Amino acid sequence: AQSVTQLGSHVSVSEGALVLLRCNYSSSVPPYLFWYVQYPNQGLQLLLKYTSAATLVKGINGFEAEFKKSETSFHLTKPSAHMRDAAEYFCAVSEEASGSRLTFGEGTQLTVNP
Amino acid sequence: DTGVSQNPRHKITKRGQNVTFRCDPISEHNRLYWYRQTLGQGPEFLTYFQNEAQLEKSRLLSDRFSAERPKGSFSTLEIQRTEQGDSAMYLCASSWVGGGQETQYFGPGTRLLVL
Numbered sequence: 544a545q546s547v548t549q550l551g552s553h554v555s556v557s558e559g560a561l562v563l564l565r566c567n568y569s570s571s572v573p574p575y576l577f578w579y580v581q582y583p584n585q586g587l588q589l590l591l592k593y594t595s596a597a598t599l600v601k602g603i604n605g606f607e608a609e610f611k612k613s614e615t616s617f618h619l620t621k622p623s624a625h626m627r628d629a630a631e632y633f634c635a636v637s638e639e640a641s642g643s644r645l646t647f648g649e650g651t652q653l654t655v656n657p
Numbered sequence: 658d659t660g661v662s663q664n665p666r667h668k669i670t671k672r673g674q675n676v677t678f679r680c681d682p683i684s685e686h687n688r689l690y691w692y693r694q695t696l697g698q699g700p701e702f703l704t705y706f707q708n709e710a711q712l713e714k715s716r717l718l719s720d721r722f723s724a725e726r727p728k729g730s731f732s733t734l735e736i737q738r739t740e741q742g743d744s745a746m747y748l749c750a751s752s753w754v755g756g757g758q759e760t761q762y763f764g765p766g767t768r769l770l771v772l
Contacts, residue, residue: 552697575758586661586748586763587700594758633699637759644690644713645761647699 545570545636549648557656562621564651566608566634569615575637576617577645578608582630590632593617604628629655661764663749669770670739677735678767682751689732690761691724693717694746706732707754739771 550565568574573595579587591602598610608619617634631652635645662681670676682689687708692700703722704714708729718724721739726732736743746768750761 547699577760579763584765584768586663586765587750589760589762592758592760635699639759643759644702644705644715645692645700646702649697650699 545574545638545646547634547636547646547648549632549634549651551651552649553652553654555654555656556624558626559623562606562619562624562628562653564619564632564634564653566617566619566648567615568617568634568636570636570638572638575639576608576610577635577637578602578606578617578619579633579635579647580630581633581650587633590619624653624655626655626657629653661749661751661762663747663764663767665767666765667768667770669772671772672739672741674739675735675737676739676769677733678747678749678769680732680734680749680751680764682730682732682749683762686751686753686762687729688752688754688759688761689726690750690752691732691734692748692750694748694766695744700748703734736769739769741771744769744771 546569548567576593578590593610601607634648637643690705691703694700706726721737724734746766748766749764752759752761
């Protein structure tokens with residue numbers, strides 16, 4: 544069985560500050576990991592995905608995430624927060640590269656203060 | 658190609674009524690997924706199709722729920738005898754599976770409120 548834990552349901556940062564959203568996973572097989580962002584009243588947009596080709600993954604909007612097998616983590620970071628980054632962020636895991644349901648964490652609401 | 662679309666975007670119904678949602682996936686995508694998202698939670702898997710075949714159903718999908726993808730293109734999700742606990746956002750996602758890693762693309766969702 545696979546699962547995802549996102550530490551911190553709410554994270555607040557100042558504009559220009561570092562963003563760090565935490566994600567830990569549990570999987571019985573090598574995982575495939577994703578970060579999605581959800582703006583109010585919208586669906587989910589893919590930020591980035593871990594494909595096992597590289598442990599540091601770069602995504603859209605300046606976000607990146609690092610896969611650390613020893614820590615079973617896939618934390619999302621951005622060096623400098625912007626007001627438009629305020630949204631809910633979901634980490635998800637899939638057990639099959641070729642297609643499988645996603646198991647999501649509970650989400651982290653990011654607030655960016657001016 | 659404008660992405661995954663879902664209709665209606667919002668639905669208010671009375672308890673006991675039946676509702677049906679539609680999802681139009683990205684053209685040529687052979688996989689279609691349904692998820693449910695309640696307030697403050699991440700999406701939870703309900704079911705998925707490979708072309709027109711329904712390959713997996715979650716235990717969350719009670720017998721009041723039925724999904725179809727008759728021609729391997731659009732899909733419908735029907736909830737019979739709705740209950741207040743069915744109030745949620747219903748998300749559809751599609752993907753192409755045929756070599757390489759799958760990426761699921763989500764629609765905007767249908768928000769259901771059962772009174």
